[in-house]
Amino acid sequence: MNAPARSFRVLPGFRLTLGYTLAYLSLIVLVPLAAVFLKTFTLTFDQFWAVVTAPRVVASYKLSFGMSLLAAAINAVFGLMLAWALVRYTFPGKKLIDALVDLPFALPTAVAGIALTALYAKNGWIGQLLEPLGIQVAFKPLGVLVALVFIGLPFVVRTVQPILEDLDTELEEAAASLGAVRWQIFRHVILPVLLPALLTGFALAFARAVGEYGSVIFIAGNIPMVSEITPLMIITKLEQYDYTGATAIAVVMLMFSFTLLLVINGLQAWTASFHKPGTGRNR
């Protein structure tokens, strides 16, 4: 881990590239992010606390975090299933589906937002099927969930898929020859190996969902205390020129995001310890 003595560095450009990296990183990311924290110091703690625990803001945390957790859980289940089908089975159209799984990464969030709203509105393709059942999705908290499921799916599929592809079949065969049934093999042999990747995918989907804005605001209806997400609260404060208020809520979100980032880094290190061989991207 210790840096080798300078004379051992054969390749040129270390100072230049590291210097440029640090300068650019500071200019674009670190200094502007620091502005958020410095801005909150203009508030006393009591003022800060009053802003971030206002009832309307607390309602938005409950909605944002609750729906994000639920969406990530749904994605963990169906993402695992989809990854399983893509890796282990052959069926028509598989390559196309594999490519389209990344659609939520490629499709602009605003486009996803209006498309989902059109689908789940009362007269939409899906909305009109749910209407007789008394289920309303668009402009309700359920709409937030639908949008968050959409944007989170590829995170789970793309973290689980490479692990599934590299899975050694020998363990499964050994378990089968010892008399384990398929479900037991899945539960006791496969799942423990998949678990770190599955949790990583869950955490990535959750982290993305909490901060998501574009795909949610169209379908949420944005009713105060009912269907307002936390990022929208920041926008609302900004529109009222309440910069310190917006910043205070941003600090709460940033603290949460950074904590989650640390957790995800830990999970990825854990995943890597299960996934050493052969994909050319071992870290």
Add this chain to the structure above:
Amino acid sequence: MSGAVAMQWSGAGDGAARFESKAATRETPLVKWIIIGLSLSFFAVFLLMPLVAVLVEALRKGWETYLTALLDPDALSAVRLTLLAALIAVPLNLVFGVAAAWAIAKFEFRGKHFLITLIDLPFSVSPVIAGLIYVLVFGAQGWLGPWLSEHDVKIIFAVPGIVLATVFVTFPFVARELIPLMEAQGKEEEEAAVVLGANGWQTFWHVTLPNIKWGLMYGVILTNARAMGEFGAVSVVSGHIRGETNTLPLHVEILYNEYQFAAAFAVASLLAMLALVTLGLKTWVEHRAAAAHNEKQDDAS
């Protein structure tokens, strides 16, 4: 945070036979078809239907309305601004990504992992906050606000702010692709080139670049897609001035909020097609990268 969901050299497809051929590693046909059925239904409802809905809604009022919406002067100026933002953000982050990957993958230094985490930061920040931070620095009440207005420079609610926000949200993509790739390739080839008398630039151009070109292209494709599609961050700094500070996604929002649904979906369909092209290119690059990777393995053995 999609960098963590990085490209897969292996590619899906032919590997399934390995599992399906043996009794010990396959499920009964019933279980298999239930899993396929459930996951594909989920896929169809959550991914496929929104895509189809955009295209159907866009043409609901016919081709004439569709073309009128796209040829509207405000739409065209949104196209121009979107292209401009991407044209600036992509090269900037490309150069940064290569520099960062060179420093991180080819040298040992303390704090390397911390640096990688910092590079990843923009992925874990909500887009809304990405816009907010620049408002706090450059806005009228911000750090540099008074100085900027004295010198008549507009950044927030103007084009520079939109470019900055776009650079921020696409910051890690190229670096995220190149760092693991260049780490895996080691530095023996570059060191050999330098020992044989090549200078740094020649080494990079003739040795490193051919090895990383597919990873580089992959990063550029992802950066470009996000740059053209970003909504939240750009929305905060744009000020929504029609014909001036509207990008395509913001134009979609304005039309939608004015109940011009057919026009909104027409412009959205443009972005949806961009997404499809992105996915196509991405799959093609993955394919080529896997082929190049295998070729190299074969040469080595």
